[in-house]
Amino acid sequence: MTKSIKEIQDEIIEEFSKYADWSDIENDNNKYFHLIELGRALPPIDASVKNDKNIIDGCQSKVWLTAKVENGKIIYFADSNTEITKGIISLLIRVFSNQTPDDIINANMDFLKNMGLENHLSPTRANGLIIMIKQMKLYALASKAKLSNKKV
Amino acid sequence: MEFDVKKVRADFPILKQLIYNKPLVYFDNAATTQKPLSVIESISEYYKTINSNIHRGVHHLSILATNQYEETREITQKFINAKNKSEIIFTRGTTESINLIANTFAKRFINKNDEVVISTMEHHSNIVPWQMVCEEREAKLKVIPINESGEIIFEEFEKLLNEKTKIVAITHISNVLGTINPIKKIIEKAHSYNIPVLIDGAQSSAHMKVDVQELDCDFFCFSGHKMYGPTGIGVLYGKEKILDELPPYQGGGDMIDKVTFEKTTYNRIPLKFEAGTQNIADAIGLKAAIEYINKTGINNIFEYEDEILKYATGKMMEIEGMKIYGTAKNKTSVISFLIGNIKPDDAGEIIDKFGIAVRTGHHCAQPLMDWYKIPGTVRASFAFYNTKEEIDMLVRAIERVKVMFL
Numbered sequence: 305m306t307k308s309i310k311e312i313q314d315e316i317i318e319e320f321s322k323y324a325d326w327s328d329i330e331n332d333n334n335k336y337f338h339l340i341e342l343g344r345a346l347p348p349i350d351a352s353v354k355n356d357k358n359i360i361d362g363c364q365s366k367v368w369l370t371a372k373v374e375n376g377k378i379i380y381f382a383d384s385n386t387e388i389t390k391g392i393i394s395l396l397i398r399v400f401s402n403q404t405p406d407d408i409i410n411a412n413m414d415f416l417k418n419m420g421l422e423n424h425l426s427p428t429r430a431n432g433l434i435i436m437i438k439q440m441k442l443y444a445l446a447s448k449a450k451l452s453n454k455k456v
Numbered sequence: 457m458e459f460d461v462k463k464v465r466a467d468f469p470i471l472k473q474l475i476y477n478k479p480l481v482y483f484d485n486a487a488t489t490q491k492p493l494s495v496i497e498s499i500s501e502y503y504k505t506i507n508s509n510i511h512r513g514v515h516h517l518s519i520l521a522t523n524q525y526e527e528t529r530e531i532t533q534k535f536i537n538a539k540n541k542s543e544i545i546f547t548r549g550t551t552e553s554i555n556l557i558a559n560t561f562a563k564r565f566i567n568k569n570d571e572v573v574i575s576t577m578e579h580h581s582n583i584v585p586w587q588m589v590c591e592e593r594e595a596k597l598k599v600i601p602i603n604e605s606g607e608i609i610f611e612e613f614e615k616l617l618n619e620k621t622k623i624v625a626i627t628h629i630s631n632v633l634g635t636i637n638p639i640k641k642i643i644e645k646a647h648s649y650n651i652p653v654l655i656d657g658a659q660s661s662a663h664m665k666v667d668v669q670e671l672d673c674d675f676f677c678f679s680g681h682k683m684y685g686p687t688g689i690g691v692l693y694g695k696e697k698i699l700d701e702l703p704p705y706q707g708g709g710d711m712i713d714k715v716t717f718e719k720t721t722y723n724r725i726p727l728k729f730e731a732g733t734q735n736i737a738d739a740i741g742l743k744a745a746i747e748y749i750n751k752t753g754i755n756n757i758f759e760y761e762d763e764i765l766k767y768a769t770g771k772m773m774e775i776e777g778m779k780i781y782g783t784a785k786n787k788t789s790v791i792s793f794l795i796g797n798i799k800p801d802d803a804g805e806i807i808d809k810f811g812i813a814v815r816t817g818h819h820c821a822q823p824l825m826d827w828y829k830i831p832g833t834v835r836a837s838f839a840f841y842n843t844k845e846e847i848d849m850l851v852r853a854i855e856r857v858k859v860m861f862l
Contacts, residue, residue: 327476329809329856336806340860364817365801386799387861426805428817 309407312399313415326424335420336388343390346397349381360439364428365389367436371443377402378447380440392421392433400440405448409441459756465841467492467748478811481846486631486659486790486837487815488681491745495685498744502737510736511710511727525736528743529726535746536676537667538693545699545726546739549690550658551581553677554625556692556729557654560702561623562589571620573651575600575608575637576827577630580820582656586625595622602827606633606782613642617649624651628666629659632819632835633782634765634790636664643673652698658682662749662839663788664758668693680738685745689738692729699725706731757840761789764838768847775854777862781833789838792819795854798861800832806860807834810853812846 307315323338324331353370360367365386371378380401384390399415400408416422422430465471468490473480482490502524508517510525529544538544547553566572572586576599583597590597598621600613608626617624624646629636643653652674660666662683668676675698680689694702704711704722708731713721722728749757768791772778777796795803804816817832818825825832836850 327809329476329806336809336860365799387802388805389801424805424809426801426808429801429805 306402309399309403309411316395316398317415317419320419326420339391339395339421340387341391342394343384343387343392346383346390346394347381349383353381354383360432360435364432367393367432369436369439369443371440371447373447373451376451377404378408378444380443382436389429389432392429393436396436396440400444405444405451408444409448411441413437459752459760459840461760461841461843464752465843467494468841469493469496471841475811475813476809481810481812481842481849483836483838483842483846483850484813484815485839485842486682486819486835488687489662489684489839490841491684491686491741492748494748495741495744499686499737499741502740507737509733521736524740524743525734528739528746531743531746532691535666535750536661536691536693537669539669540696542725543693543696543699545692545694545729546734547677547690547692548688548735549679549681550656550677551585551679551690553675553690553692554582554654554656555585556705557675557677557694557702558585558589558625560705562593562595563703564701566590566593566595566622568594569620570595570622571598571616571618572596573598573600573613573616573621573624573626575613575626576602577606577608577633577635577821577824578625578627579631579656579658580822581658582625582627583823596620599823600626605784606630606635607784607786608635608637608642610638610641614645617646617651619649621646621649621651623654625654625656627656627659629663629788629790630782630821630824631659631790631837632792632821632824632833633784634787634792634837635782635784636660636786636788638786639673640671643671647672659788659790662757663761665754674698680742680745683745684748686738686741689735689742691742694725696725699729704728704731708732710734752840760840761838764842764844764847765789765791767844768836768838768850771847771851772854775851775858777858778854781828781830790835791837792833792835794830794833795858796862798857800834802861803834803854803857806857807850807853810849810856812850812853814850 323335324333326335354368358368358370365384367384369382371380380397382393470490506517506520508521510522532544533541598616601609646653654675655673657676657678661678674695676693678691681687711723711731713723779794781792800816807814815835
């Protein structure tokens with residue numbers, strides 16, 4: 305049984321709570337180190353997918369996003385040219401991948417605020433984050449429509 | 457007068473702040489500068505004691521406000537050594553000053569197949585307004601190339617000038633590279649073809665002595681907020697003769713001589729270009745800012761900032777993997793850089809956690825970034841309240857960035 309979105313979010317909050325605060329930057333146990341590490345561990349996406357069609361408009365860093373549907377669940381693939389953004393993407397993929405469109409559409413994303421990440425992002429990055437989440441939810445919405453059409 | 461950075465810093469309340477529990481290090485001065493207490497207080501004092509509309513009021517407060525507003529014009533005139541007070545026009549900032557000239561100048565002087573000359577290192581504010589009028593008038597935009605150090609190639613500039621060239625618009629100091637352009641030479645050359653020159657002085661007015669008569673420029677544009685003054689107030693200097701020839705920019709109150717439904721005649725300069733109620737409070741704030749610069753001494757400021765620039769350049773060049781963009785022989789206190797292949801946004805976010813404000817990205821100069829084939833840089837830009845200790849902190853932050861991303 306896959307974990308629910310809420311369970312994964314709580315897990316991430318718990319995981320990050322073990323690290324030193326975002327602003328405690330000279331501490332080697334800083335949260336940024338963990339975020340960057342997670343980004344680096346993200347499986348690489350196919351170079352052919354890194355095209356203009358899959359670029360998310362509005363992010364200052366380059367972000368490529370694709371997804372596929374498997375057994376009624378969505379699996380996301382993404383990459384970015386900046387490390388911190390890539391780390392953030394890894395969190396979003398962890399939360400949303402392998403979930404049903406409905407769960408993704410209805411997901412509350414307060415966990416990003418609760419882990420203190422949102423407050424530490426530059427305005428352009430925070431804005432990019434909102435756009436990324438929106439894009440992932442839009443994909444879920446489109447997939448839901450497709451899935452229900454098939455049923456009819 | 458001896459320059460004392462401690463004394464200067466004490467005049468800027470914002471510098472006492474802690475960011476993430478660390479003392480604020482403000483290195484984003486090319487974007488906007490901080491304000492001394494005298495500027496901040498002049499604005500609140502205006503609203504508390506003399507707020508009223510200017511120029512046509514007969515009542516006591518209006519006279520006081522008009523006097524202060526016009527005193528700002530006078531002190532600005534002296535600050536850049538303009539010949540006449542009427543050559544000083546207040547705008548919202550450099551961008552509006554350039555737009556004003558681009559639009560009115562094009563209407564009067566730019567026609568089909570004419571040419572406008574700018575440089576590779578212009579800020580978008582000195583590109584887009586010209587592009588817009590060139591499109592409208594079917595004229596062409598010509599761009600002066602630069603060399604790897606970020607200096608204009610003068611011989612190439614000369615080649616661009618011909619009888620079709622209607623105006624040269626160029627920055628005094630690059631907001632990205634810090635290059636101080638040889639504008640006196642550029643102006644002389646352009647004038648030998650009878651071509652007027654507009655100087656974008658956004659980055660120079662607070663950092664070095666500007667004498668518009670000595671330069672002999674036709675237009676000089678700058679912003680209050682980049683010279684320790686308030687946002688929303690800027691200056692357009694123009695030679696009287698040419699300003700008189702230009703049509704008005706915006707219609708409205710104050711810019712008229714006589715209005716009937718059949719015809720309106722316009723006021724004389726500068727009011728011809730100051731339609732509507734002006735930004736009186738911030739003009740008065742600008743006056744306080746210029747007074748502050750005068751008191752400190754613009755040459756003292758230039759020398760101190762040059763010392764800071766040299767110190768910072770030396771320290772930063774010691775960092776392995778450091779590449780500085782903009783290494784002109786004649787440059788001012790701006791350092792744009794990249795470290796290895798670390799993305800500017802990643803670096804900026806970590807540097808911020810040290811309480812250091814730098815800027816990352818294309819700095820409103822995308823064509824220049826394209827020329828260097830980079831998406832952006834990290835930019836540290838200094839002012840006279842910055843210290844060598846703060847530079848050391850930046851170096852420490854950059855070393856930390858390297859640990860995190862390399």
